[in-house]
Amino acid sequence: MRTLKFGGTSVANAQNIKLVLEIVKNKAQDSQLMVVVSALSGVTDLLLEASAKAASKDNDYKLIVAEIEKKHLEAIKELIPVSDQSALLSHIKRIINHLETLLDGCFLLGELSNRTSDTILSFGELCSSYIIAEALKQQLPNSIYKDSRELIKTNNHFGKAIVNFEITNQLIADYFHVNTAQVTILPGFIASSTDGNNTTLGRGGSDYTAAIIAAGLNASHLEIWTDVNGMFTANPKIVKQAQPIEKISYQEAMELSHFGAKVLYPPTIQPVLNRNIPILIKNTFEPEAEGTYISNEINYQTNPVKGISHIDKIALLTVEGSGIIGVSGFSKRLFEALSNENINVIFITQASSEHSICIGIQNSDAENAQSAIDKAFELEISQKKIDLCTAEKNLCIVALVGENMKNHQGLSGKMFSTLGKNNVNIRAIAQGASERNISVVVNERDVKKALNTLHERFFEDNTKQLNLFVMGVGNVGEKFIDQIHQQKKFLKDNLKINVRVIALSNSRKMHFDEDGITLKEWQSALDNGEVANKESFISKVKELNYRNSIFVDITANEVVAQTYDQYLEQNIAVVTCNKIACSSVYSNYQNLKQLSRKYNAPFLFETNVGAGLPIIDTLKHLIASGDKINKINAVLSGSLNFIFNNFNENASFEDVVKEAGVQGFTEPDPKIDLSGVDVARKILILIRESGYEMDIDEIENNCFLPQECMETTNNEDFFASLKKHSSHFEGILAEAKAKDSRIKFVASFDNGKASVGLQFIPKESPFYNLEGKDNIVEFYTDRYVDQPLIIKGAGAGAAVTASGIFADVIRIGNV
Template sequence: MDILKFGGTSVANAQNIKLVIDILKNKKNKLVVVVSAFSGVTDLLIQAAQKAAALDNDYKVCLQQVNQKHSNAISELINKNHQETVFDLINIQTSQLRTLLDGCYLVGELSLRTSDAIVCYGELLSSLIVAEAINQEIGNTSFKDSRSLIITDDSFGKASVDFEATNQRIAAFFDENKSQIVVFPGFIASDSKGQTTTLGRGGSDYTAAIIANGANAEILEIWTDVSGIYTANPRVVKQAKPIDYISYQEAMELSHFGAKVLYAPTIQPVLKSNIPIIIKNSFEPEAKGTYISRQTISNGNPVKGITHIDKITLLTLEGSGLIGVSGSSKRLFEVLSNENINVIFITQASSEHSICVGILNDNADAAKIAIDKAFSLEISQGRIDPCIVEKGLCIIAIVGERMKNHQGLSGKMFSTLGKNNVNIRAIAQGASERNISAVINEKDVKKALNTLHERFFEDNTRQLNLFVMGVGNVGEKFINQINQQKKFLRDNLKINIRVIAISNSKKMHFDEDGIDLKDWKTTLKNSSDANTEKFISNTKAFNLRNSIFVDITANKSVSETYNQFLMQNIAVVTCNKIACSSDFENYSNLKNLSRKYNTPFLFETNVGAGLPIIDTLKNLIASGDKVHKIQAVLSGSLNFIFNNFNENSTFHDVVKEAGVLGFTEPDPKIDLSGVDVMRKILILIRESGYQMELNDITNESFMPESCLETNNNDDFFASLKAKASHFENIYKEANDKDCRLKYVAQFENGKASVGLQFIPKDHPFYNLEGKDNIVLFFTNRYLDQPLLIKGAGAGAEVTASGIFADVIRIGNN
């Protein structure tokens, strides 16, 4: 005999019930079919009862909706020549239901006993209809009211089963019953007096297990709307996948900690009889599902699943009055038991100074009142503090039968959460070591589950979630490079990059599932207006794991937001030089925040675009070397300009060309004034371990004051034409000395300067071509021959590649 239970979604409507019948047609053994209420009906019945007790006449509306759902199913499922008989059966039940609701309305009261009597009609009505539909299609089908077989105590709302009496009745029934298929309503039972009781929400699974145990069935199949128990909640963790095999104990742990696909008490009856359970999908019957038995088949991963319980309150009882006092824990748990409050989570400090328990939010207020009352004497004497209540929490747990045989799992779990700034409020691990549980803030649950799933189940693939501000020339190249390299990174570096947000000066767009980069420009064009504050607040509110804010602007106000991201454990990657060349106090604060929150703050492209200048410098300092002197050509744009400026071209035309090629900043005065180079050398000085401000650097400008005082680009370029002879004279002087013009930055003996220099042929800078940069580091280890870094230091493509490299550094960390 096989037991098949079909959940509410599996019998939500006539179409779904037809799928159930198709599943039954392929079965050969004698079948027991346990049916839940139609989807949504139990909630409607609860609402109707509550409204009736509150003297709200709208309970009749709820009742009408219940009737309509079942009438529609009958009309679509049952042959017309037999519909009248089925409607008569249903009308008898709904008439009794109406009488109960009218009674609640008249007395203005709803007891647990009456509530059970009302909500039972969800399963009664659905099972009667399903039984008739199966009999019509397959034949030899009968209906049996579970209340006549399953006997419980009179704890209405969630009754306890009398298994001895129940098993006797079930065995006797099946000894006499000759039907090929028997349909039972799930969830409902009766006490020894024949009064209707219920087994708790999700109790239809339990009903099926009880019958399987009593009838000594071969297998229990739980048919639902998902293809088994998943490694995590697939609605929260998109990468979650079904678990093929799992032990009873693992399934119990997962269901206890919130895996809603299986009602926790279901396992106990079949565990005793060693009856396997299989979780199947009514809408994908060919899917393998999850097989639950005494044995667990390992795939090498000791962790079988990750789960959580929402809406948890943490109660903490602490004080010196607990230390060495026997019975304190007993008193606490007795108080909660007397209030019928279920304790989900327990932890106690080894010092005995505090006891911490987790309960559902709904019970928090009653629990505090009861605990403070029970310990009132100790509280009044100051030996114990009043009960501390912390709401807005949840419990996350990793579960696996073989976890006890593997070292370091706790470390992996907690370090993974810590790296993503998920604060842990309490920790518990049972002696069986089948689960490790932690209490965290409810707002972090999605990030925590995804982070842990990535760590334990995704072949060490790390997902990076990018929030990109500034998708102009460089930004466009950056997005295109990501799109081009996504598959390579996933296959070779185990990095999965998703762009969650993009913004330019006019528009911004967010997509939590990742923006399709094939047509991102059109997407952005049709999106909402850009708003920096909203962009920041949305980025923080998404609270995604491995979040990275990418600043590809030259905007001062944007650079002033980095601290907000770093404090929220959102990494910052930027080519914007303003933050790191701002006041030393701000620069130092950003670096400290990065260390404090273990959040990457990377700005390789601040100097040398895609050249590994800052990274090389960091490695020198980290390995104990010390920088004494720096000489550098740090402006690719100025190097391009002076390499192309000659007697055949005007200074104006060359600067214009550099802007078109993307070598200069949007405001070319930033490059030509020397400010950009000052910022770059300042950043190198600071990264070398020295404290310096921007105004400490001497700027030997070659630009006429009248050019620098212009207010817009048009006036600036006009001034370049007006001062053409000034630039021609500079070029002529260099040419007469057989030198080349290079804009050089220097640091030595605590002093720094930038300015245009005449470079002779024997100097390393003389042959620096195109838009190249060059940096010479003179250090303890590189005294006579400096460490030299040289290469393209300007251009949208190389700058974008430098930003991309910083993102990959984070992915590899």
């Protein structure tokens, strides 16, 4: 003998009801069934709305009644043959007429009592169950309808009546002892008091009805059929990676359902737990899926955390003061004050000093609770022994649940550190003595991030999801996206890093996809995106509030560089090849570093110097290990090295500069490279990362360009000026040949002074054979005194720069 319950989505319409009938027919082949059904989807809400409108003398309640009637009549016409519809249509119309009479009374009186409300709300289940029973009889003649009000008896606590199990169990046993029907259809949610009034069992009460019936019959199983594949490790609407839980204990299921797992109504478990009747959560729309099996078994071999759940719209009330310490009866008075106002306490925590106590309640109860508490402790408040009660709204409780958590050390630490790394502030903490539940209160805006971060930590094989917001998709940006696309599977399989590009932007368009942009089609997605706007881009990134968010700047734009602080303050990491921020005024550079540390948001800019070469990373390791940088010599411009390596009698200076631009070695404005500004920025960044304070105007820039070239305002005029002054550049080349040297643009730092400029490099120098677009850096330190530490390699180009940016992203993933 089995009890089945089908919820509102399962019986939302005729199409869904047909699926229910098919499931019932299959199940009835090998077992006698008691089938409890909810109201058609949305009907209970419509009844509540109609009640409120009638009581407030709003005639629109009649329109709602008409809508309710229409929903049921349409279901009848699709489920029942025309020849058999007449009696059922008449029955439903009689029920609707009765409903309208009650609502007319509410309208005339201008009020709605709890007793009348329960009667009105019962009509949803009364209609749906009768229609489904008649439809089932068409296919299984040995099926009957039974009114639950005749079996389940309660007190007169209207709205959420308390069941009298002694009478109820006897009525259920007596009825089903003589009932031989193959299937019995019963309405959920509704009952009647021992003196004959209609009562209800609370929202979600259809689950409870099914559990009461199952317990009364000592059924073999209770099956709850809904629209998901069981209980999940987290809310799948918020956590896309959430997985169905195969097996779970009664206690774990109760904790999860209490903390918002809406697939199961919390009181459901108690009646069947007492009889040790397993519960099976199944999906009406995927009946072959395994679902979740709830029993008294505890599996000690699996993950000790069974699920992560939450309750939103929470207010945290705090009562504190010296008058609490050591005073017996304080807690009794506090909770009594709330109980008298019928306010449910969801969360409790108290400091060990007894100086303060925090309680979590629903947002809607906050003002009433504050008033009740302040009134209860009016004397102590007037004597300044206790402060006025404070309330903080728009919070959320997040809970880790697992029966076996008590046998595993460090779970609390993992939970708190995981949230802390993502800048989720914990307002309060509670853990029961059973250690089955660890609960924290966080800001409501952080709940999505908190749930996803914790789920990633405890359920996803420790795979870390990185959410990228990329600005700048030119040559380097395009290579960067290609590299992510190519390496995505490798990173996930080998490094447990899942990289998603959530947003892309260039100077014209921007595009967001909350589930991640399909990288095969990113160009068309961006072309069809909205108009680019830096302010709205930042706002959208903040609004999404994703865990492990990374803003990737692949521009050379000063305005973009000025936005880094806004990202870091929101715990959003910044990865950039844009040198402007780190070479801006020292106070701004220092502020960005401090924000990175304060908000635990990495600020990485390896590609600021040497493209993909590990120059800054090596420098950081030297400093962290206690070494000191005393002197730096470097060729830091791959573009200038390319230009002077290829400039000869057969290639004009102007043509070589143009070719460097075509190859992607120069900035969009090549004057930035040739003027020495770009190299000055790079050596400045190395100086600052070495621990020295310096600004760019302190660096001596020995520019080799004629003044007229420097004064141009666009690329066309700049190249024209290079051509005009070709003899100047040929003279530099001739001087180098005369000295049997090669031309290099060198950056130097020594004894607190820095300079950049052209140098004629002799053959014995390690800089002489620097080919193509290569860079080289010499670090002289306390440890590397006579022979410097040398880093050498390709220092320009879209592919190597993109790989350097990608490496910074991976560094964040490995943190």
